[in-house]
Amino acid sequence: MTTIGDGASLTLSWRELLELAEGFLTAHGLSPEQARALALSLCRAERDDSRSHGLQRLPGTLETMAHPAFNRKADPRAEMLTPAIIRVDADYGFSSLAVERGLPPLMEAARSLGIAVLAVNNGFHATALWPVLEEIAAQGLAGLSMNPTHDWVAPAGGSGGVLGTNPIGFSWPRRGRPPYVFDFATSAGARAEIALRRQQGRALPPGWGLDREGRPSTDPAAVLAGAMLPFGGHKGSALATMIELLAGPFIADRTSRQSALFDDGARAAPCHGELIVAFDPVLVGAASGQGNDAEAAAEDLFARIEQQGGRLPGARRHAARARAKTEGISISRPLHEKILALMP
Amino acid sequence: MTTIGDGASLTLSWRELLELAEGFLTAHGLSPEQARALALSLCRAERDDSRSHGLQRLPGTLETMAHPAFNRKADPRAEMLTPAIIRVDADYGFSSLAVERGLPPLMEAARSLGIAVLAVNNGFHATALWPVLEEIAAQGLAGLSMNPTHDWVAPAGGSGGVLGTNPIGFSWPRRGRPPYVFDFATSAGARAEIALRRQQGRALPPGWGLDREGRPSTDPAAVLAGAMLPFGGHKGSALATMIELLAGPFIADRTSRQSALFDDGARAAPCHGELIVAFDPVLVGAASGQGNDAEAAAEDLFARIEQQGGRLPGARRHAARARAKTEGISISRPLHEKILALMP
Incomplete structure (x- = not known):
């Protein structure tokens, strides 16, 4: 294994990174197929x-597998x-x-019907949504994905956790x-981020959470014991509710x-469903004979956002990915040591 | 026509309200079928x-029809x-x-496939989304709807209008x-609301808009001449971008x-597409034999939101609707007079 790097980090190649993650997971008894799929997602995020x-x-996967x-x-x-x-029943493995x-069947159905749904059930979920959404886009389709988590978030106007952090x-x-x-x-x-600020002794921005009595708080420990708040007030709260219902x-x-009740104190990754919708962005135009050019209209929108200094989401990730290609992937040395120390 | 009411308002029955709106629209040459559909939506909102x-x-429909x-x-x-x-091509009438x-075909397809899409094209759009979403729910389905408007809203980090106010x-x-x-x-x-505050000489809350130079402003006139801002920072901006792309x-x-270019200064309602998705909330459970009771899970979620003082959206509308049943619908006398004065 290459161990270039300063004291705080070391640099691995993509293959070394994958081997580290896959090796860790299979060493702890995860099936090779499951290990490969999860490792790929974690390594993409690291890269x-x-x-x-x-x-x-990776260390947290041990609690999930327990x-x-x-x-x-x-x-x-x-x-x-x-x-x-x-539908795919994850059968209580990682999602x-x-x-x-x-x-593959999702994308085939979307190409034929214009829209299709992938419902993943009963998966322990530890990954970001964007790696899968990128795969859908790489096949020329649009993708929408969402899932519940645990009931850490109070609804707008409420005082205690009901909603998940529900990513979309x-x-x-x-x-x-x-x-x-x-x-x-x-x-x-x-x-x-709230957990990290608790470690660092840093206050939270106002509007992030409530204490156990439902009062606004900027104390990370109080908010972790109380409830988080949705972004954007009642609008974000409504969206989070929609995600609960659809996913x-x-x-x-x-x-x-x-999902939190199912966890029952195990501190595993949340076990729940995941909704992924794929759309064919050219089917309606082609089938209806409408003149509007979908690609040109979308590109004009992106260009106008960027021209005025608005950042397209994902730009930072793609810049890091380009650097990783030439420079390798830097990972924190304490994390690397922790992973090795947890090898059985 | 009943003219109960104080000086500032008068009270109409549901039938009188509908006749007023339909009569106005047909008197201005709108086809009876179009007039009935649009009047129904406007009167539901009024009620x-x-x-x-x-x-x-209603007065603004004259600019749209022009x-x-x-x-x-x-x-x-x-x-x-x-x-x-x-797909329904609105053929440049009201949507x-x-x-x-x-x-009807949307809901039939959703019941058979679990999900279906209604794409409405080329409609002048002057109505709220919720009346249609209520109709979908009344048939036991979930609904999702969105549309662009005009490019009044700057993206997060930007300085000028690109996105619409894009309702979802x-x-x-x-x-x-x-x-x-x-x-x-x-x-x-x-x-x-921004236009209303300009009339009233009231400042905007911070975060609502930018002036023509892209600087934050609480002056309604400056923001109407400059750009509005999305809710929830970069998250709301991303959602508005998704709505542009999907609808x-x-x-x-x-x-x-x-849509704004198509308007070309006519001050008509925005002419654009509308995306409506319908979902069958029991199909997946029934088809997959999953034990989870969708209805019980959703009702538990709603109960927990309300128990802690969180308001379910729409509650205010339903209370007003119940009042209208017994008390009739109160409309502003100046608005009523304006409508009558604009009759041809």
Whole structure:
């Protein structure tokens, strides 16, 4: 293993990074197929400098795999519930392999019907949404993805946790360039960021959370014991509620509260459903004979956002990815040591 | 016509209200079918005390009908582009009749496939999203709706208008109660509210807009001449961008900028596309044999939001609707006089 780097970090190649993550997971008994799918997602995040969804999630997989319901040998299969809805039961493994197996039939259905849904059930979810959304965009389709988490977030006007941090992500394909992709939590701040600020003794921005009595607080410990708040007031709260309903009851899976109850103190990754919708961005225009050029209209929109200094989401990730190609991927030395120390 | 009421308002029955709105529109040459569909939507808003989308929009329909492209006789028909995508070309009439004609095939397709899309093209759009979303929920389906408007809103980090105020709405059916329905603009404030504050000489809350030079401003006139801002910073900006793409290029219709260019100073209602998605909330559970009870899970979520003082969106509208049943619908006397004065 290459160990270039200063005291605080070392630099690995893409292959070394993948081997580290896959090796860790298979050494702890995860099936090779599951290990490969999850490692790929974590390593993509690490490579793109999206560290919160990168290899720092690897130690936590041990708590997830220790959940009584966790299935190290889960071997999910896609089934067509209708011509527009593909379902994959992750069977209590990590959700990554289930998503991977559902993507080809999802994209085939979207190309034929213009829209299709992938419903992933019963997966322990530890990854960002954008890697999958990028894969959908790479096939020329638009993607929309969302999932519940645990009931850490109070509704607007409320006092205690009901909603999840409920991420939502979206991708739109662009010819010859990285796709337009966003992926954000509907909570005002990220739970990992609040935990980090508690460690560092730093206050939270106002509006991020409530204490146990439902009073606004900027104390990270009080908010972790109380409730987080949604972004954007009642609008963000409504969106988070929609995500609960569409990625929970609509696909016959857990709400954030049900997921937290299922965890029952195991501190595993949340086990829930995941909704992924794929859209064919040229089908309607072609089928209806409408003159409007979808690609030109979208590109004009992106250009106008960038021309005035607005940043397209994902730009930072793509810059990090380009650097990683030539310079390798730098990972924190303490994290690397922790991963090695946790090897069985 | 009943003319109970104080000096400032008068009270009409539902039938009188509808006759007033329909009579106004047909007197100005709109086809009876188009007039009925649009009047129904405006009167529902008026009845529910959602005045900004109520009869105060009636005088403005004259400017819309004066747009060179407007088609008073548009007679839209639904076509199936695929088994999952229904398209209705509004043919440059108001979008309401096109939506009405597309709803039955949309709901039939959603019941069969679990998800379906209604793409409405080339409609002049003057109505709220929630009346249609309520109709979808009344049939036991969930609904999601969105559309662009005009390019009044700067992206997060930007300085000038690119995005629309892009509303998004969602409904979830509830047995024996009004559905869960939200409907909000992705701009921080409503354009009508900014115009109202300019009339009243009241400043805007911080974060609502920029002046012509792209500097933050609380002066309503400066923001109307400059740009509005999205709600929720870069997250709201990303959502507004998604709405541009899905309710624009995906359905081969105009972005907010293209819609503004099409208006060309006519001050008509924005002419653009509208995306409506319907979901069957019990199909996945039934088809997959999953045990999770979608209805119970959703009702538990709503109960927990309300128990802690969180308000379910739409509650105010339903209270106003109940009052209207017994007390009739109060409308402003100056508005009533203005409508009568504009009769040809």
